[in-house]
């Protein structure tokens with residue numbers, strides 16, 4: 479019997495604290511040794527020579543919508559998780575919608591867990607939904623291991639996942655505080671968005687910019703302020719998903735400074751795309767909150783570089799291509815971007831190569847920070863005792879993203895045709911190679 483299942487040799491290892499040349503030994507899904515002095519015994523069932531490659535902790539994507547069960551014609555746990563693996567992610571947190579039935583009680587959670595155990599090629603965790611009428615269900619979902627809870631302030635676009643009224647959010651937060659869990663919220667003011675949208679449509683104004691102006695940054699700020707007041711009143715830990723602007727991040731930062739336990743996510747699309755992409759690409763680039771102008775993208779990058787954003791989630795919210803088609807009315811068509819496979823490519827290209835994001839910060843944002851925030855104590859770095867969730871990246875490789883490269887059920891994405899620097903070569907989940915050189919290697 480060989481001493482180890484797998485050895486990764488000669489790579490440049492990146493952890494949240496440092497970057498160094500070294501070798502990694504893996505056994506039974508765990509990292510058992512990391513050495514820098516060539517002292518590893520050459521005795522493994524498999525060896526990967528990572529000469530010239532960077533070895534990163536696998537990404538944890540805290541925000542995906544994989545649509546299974548019930549809406550698998552949009553995406554599924556198999557194709558969705560394969561896309562993540564191809565993008566260097568080894569763990570995801572699936573949102574309680576847009577699968578149907580949505581995950582709003584423990585029975586639905588169990589059903590989704592069983593499907594993921596069967597179909598996912600990466601590690602799966604789940605958010606439980608908070609919707610009007612289900613506060614009494616939260617404890618059971620918590621006991622069955624949800625990573626946290628998720629609510630929508632504006633309508634979600636999915637008829638079986640209702641947005642929350644204030645009473646539901648408040649009583650939900652009281653319960654979630656008792657459970658010691660965290661509430662993630664899609665924070666846009668339903669009043670501002672609805673009234674502005676009505677006004678635009680009354681005036682026949684339906685362009686990309688009109689749609690974006692109907693969901694302005696101030697609507698996010700209003701919602702976040704409201705939620706922070708509730709978090710202070712209830713003691714509930716709060717998480718703001720998909721902030722589209724540094725102005726939203728600043729509201730969170732001010733509350734953090736007062737001692738409120740509130741954290742904030744942004745998404746690759748708010749760091750890589752602008753309203754111009756929505757105008758040019760149409761529905762493929764439609765999301766909520768909408769894409770912003772380029773100065774907002776620059777400001778948001780500065781917030782990321784200064785350490786003010788806690789996590790990066792893809793908010794992969796796929797739909798069939800015909801639902802993404804917009805001819806002239808941008809209030810129509812599905813809001814949601816297909817991006818789960820591109821997060822690392824975008825952060826490397828736009829962040830590391832263009833804006834000085836260090837590899838340490840990148841690894842903190844994409845792995846260490848979500849692991850710590852959501853209690854995954856055996857993930858987030860490359861060190862002895864941690865799970866062997868690892869991605870190997872060639873920073874010297876430049877490539878143009880092609881439709882055929884995508885593992886999504888529906889192969890569309892606003893990133894097709896764009897050029898990226900830094901390619902994922904191999905992804906390892908619990909010590910097993912699941913992706914290598916363009917192919918999924920497990921079934």
Ligand SMILES: NC(=O)N[C@H]1NC(=O)NC1=O
Nearest residue numbers: 634635765766795813814
């Ligand atoms: N229901 C759903 O997935 N909505 C997501 N799409 C998007 O662009 N923003 C969201 O919250």
Ligand SMILES: [Zn+2]
Nearest residue numbers: 664719720766
């Ligand atoms: Zn959302």
Ligand SMILES: [Zn+2]
Nearest residue numbers: 541573793795
């Ligand atoms: Zn989402």
